[in-house]
Amino acid sequence: MKFTLSWLKDHLDTDASLGDILSALTRVGLEVEGVENPAERLSGFRIARVLTAERHPQADKLQVLSVDAGNGPLQVVCGAPNARAGLVGVFGLPGATVPANGMVLRVAAIRGVESNGMMCSTRELELGEDHDGIIELPGDATVGTDFASYAQLDDPVIDVSVTPNRPDCMGVRGIARDLAAAGLGSLKPLDACAVAGEGAGPDVRIDDAEGCRAFYAQGVSGVKNGESPEWLRRRLTAIGQKPISALVDVTNYVMIDLGRPLHVYDRAKLSGALVARAAKDGEEVLALNGRTYHLRAGMTVIADDAAVHDIGGVMGGEYSGVTADTTDVLIECAYFDPDAIARTGQALQLSSDARTRFERGVDPAFLDDGLAIATRMVVELCGGCPSEVTRVGEPPLEPRRYAYDPARAETLGGLAVAPERQRAILTSLGFTVDDDWQVTVPTWRPDIDGSADLVEEVIRIEGIDNVPSVPLARPAGVATPTATPTQKLERRVRRAAAARGLDEAVTWSFVSEDAAAAFGGGAWTLANPISEELKVMRPSLLPGLLSAAERNLKRGAEGVRLFELGRRYLAGGKDGAADERATLGLVLAGNAHTRGWRTGKAAAFDAFDAKAEALALLAAAGAPVDNLQVMGADGVWSGEAWHPGQSGTLRLGPKTVLAAFGMLHPRTLKAFDLAGSVAAVELYLDAIPAKRGASGFMRTPYAPPALQQVRRDFAFVVPEGVSADALTRAVKGADKASIVSARVFDVFTGAGVEPGTKSVALEIVLQPGEKSFTDAELKAISDKVVAAAAKQGATLRG
């Protein structure tokens, strides 16, 4: 919301400085977003008289002027056709900056003739569009005076941000009222004297009482529409509104001055009564912004017998808008339902100054005054005879009253304010405060809805910065942990991953449809995505990381180790809600290690790198990693994304999948424009069981075994299809009392091993109990190991 200082002072009687006004505005909640004085941009431009004008010796279209800008004659080269001796215009001195193009004026030779400044056009000073010649001022303008002050442009433009609860401050007068309440002067009385009308008012009617509560109208006949007077054009221009014609400018002026939107119709374009009614599906209207809108049933429109003329409260129609030829007008001052306006505006994606005010709520008690002021201005500027006013419907004027306890300022607002001071504040804002603290809300404050709002009024005027800080009492007792179990888990895993050399990324929660499809497809699609790339809620964390890896590799990174902690978004929550699962995604792309003098050639990441990360991070998360089963990646949501022969899952029992790991399918990589091979891990943090008995800090007693462990090696020949995991499990289970671990330490195929088989060497660790193993016992254990392995198709290698 923009206005100028002089405009504000039309309503506010004040001696306060601009600085005081600006800081008061911010202090009461009208945040100042900017302030600019057009005069500052016009410094260095003075009123000057052309003394003589001669032809330029080198150029037909140029003249050499002698100009007096207050300090005697200066030679100036000028190309304007209207430059002539005696003309009084605006002269830019060397050093001044031309507002329109930012050019700094200098003494320079133009076609060999020295020029000491510039005579300016309206457009060059950004005061209008005219560029046909230089500005011509009245002959009595005082030569040498500052042009900005002569033209009354020394008027700072203030831009404040008005919060949506304050439609009253969408008019200059409302802002003045707040400032007066804040002690910056007094609010001047408003002259709303009506011009006496003659003859019947216009024929208007309401057929849609829900959308349009009241429709007041007044006709003015015999007007002459033209350019608005200088002061009005200057004000509108200053705040960025383009002056159009006196009739249109009046409606804009009243809207900005008083927060009251109006519309003016050319009565010659209307036939029959003007009716506020609900639109019919498929009706169309060409609006004043030049676009045609297709209306839906239920939207409120203003129409006559022939056509829709106005999207009620949002935007007028082109056809019945006023023109230079308009002679008879109808001025509409209506009260539209705020919710209906908001819905219509949203549905049509159409915003306007009128909509902004109506949907926030205009003053329902200001229809008569608003119309009277507008009509008076029309008559003053355009002449004509006003009719009587037609009033149909009734604006909602039920008084809103709340019981208020002035103690609330302190018990809620934290600021002790004397009751009489509170009464004064509320009264200055237009509230009526009875002796028993029944407070009646002014009609222009739709936002006030209970005593908390009244506290806010008191606090913001008294000064929210005056509220003293009061420490929150420390909770009694021993501090309890404040992090959630999931948060603690995520912290451990995050820092474990970073400690293992992985970089944490944060990527978008939404990915493209194709990226989601590569990982089983997303359940949730945005109805209004910002782009196709950010359209589907991710079913996996890998798509975002793969895209990041791809960018990093393209930039020349040799090895990319990225992880992310976040949610994947599935369907199937309670009552149709989403099922959001805490997940860690991890991508290893490029080289695991670079070429080196010790390690030789560079090597890419492989599936075992991914498995190592998965196990390490699961261990950090407190998962029982010794009990995990390795199974295929099929059966997980992202199953299709993995290399079928080089991936797996880590499961706690056959159903609980804690992680998927391995190489990604070449098809997946292609979807992300990745060359080479990429290893990845998905850790399903939500599936990790909470630790049992984690209630105390006490550990079990430490009791190291008395006797040393015994190690034995076995080499088996097994069919190629037998997994290391199956063989290890079998061997480990051969004698559960003695065997504490079994580990593959060599796998070999080739010479000496029959095709279709492989040699697998295991080390088993035996823990003796109270006595050392005898040779016979060791032999028996060995036999059991060999027998157990045999069940997997293994034979002891000779």
Add this chain to the structure above:
Amino acid sequence: MISAATSGTAEGMSDIEDMKAHYLVAIDACAGLEALEAVRVEALGKQGRVTALLKTMGKLSPDERLVQGPAIHGLREAVTQALATRKDVLENVALEAKLAAERIDVTLPVDTLPMGSVHPVSQVMDELAEIFADLGFAVATGPEIEDDWHNFGALNIPDTHPARAMQDTFYLERPARAAGEAGTASSDDTGSAGGAAPFVLRTHTSPVQIRTMMQQKPPLRIIAPGRVYRSDWDATHTPMFHQIEGLVIDKGITLGHLKWTLETFLRAFFERDDVVLRLRPSYFPFTEPSAEVDVGFTMEKGKRVIGGDPNGPGGGWMEVLGSGMVHPKVIAACGLDPDEWQGFAFGCGIDRLAMLKYGIDDLRPVFEGDIRWLKHYGFAALDVPTLSAGVGSGGVGTA
């Protein structure tokens, strides 16, 4: 005593001295351990000359023994000692030669373990959790795909509120599978779920206020950090960002407590006592009174730094959060009596806090996953924010 010895032994004595001199010279002349061993065998071996001399001792008369005995023993000891000394010298020479041969170029590069990093947003979330834990605030979470009622309705944001317009909120299409199940779901009279109300990506962390108030009994002190979404993308906005919500519900809580909490939090976060706040009255549908909070900044070495006198040269105010007293309607919507319970809430952008504290000038790379950026602005794994060490950190590789 020696002069009293018989002259007959003088020759024998001279032999012993000669032998000693001979061996000491021979031992010193040995260039290697093998030569030394040969000398040892020749002198002290079973057939050695010194050994032979020792064997003669038994045949000597007691008088001869008295004279010759010490001399022979002296010979043996001198030779033994010289052998040992020479052996040490030769062994050291051999070891030095061996070590010299083992010399490597220790200036060759090594492969250190790659240094990972924690994302600044995560680090700052941990910092905030630490600061607020000290003030007794527990961490709460809620869904990001939120229903309309929790995101808007319960927060006193009516259907027609400008924030609901399509350009701000991301709306979600219901999943095909869930749509089939919707028919069997019981309709909810409160309008909190089900029905035709669309799911949205939460536009703020404020729905967690609602969930907390509905699930837990006051008094409450929570923070709720997490991802939030708005359909807005330019130099200073991203469609996904991180917010932290704060909520206190208790008896007798006022705007003064809110002010103290925000001051304490921001000072602890920026680790400066001279952080000053300015509250500006503002509007949020779910708080009343409402205030936007500006924090004072100054210029230090050409960078904006939070803290110091905002009215000084180069100083000013920067908006960092929105706050207010929880609206009575919101408290009532959660089933609490607004006449009994009141409190405050605030919401603050985490990404922005991280950028301000750590001098990150550009928002765009924050969610790009560029490892160069991550390593530059990230934090070492062991930089766990703690109150005792200071919640802030200098970054990867600093103590």
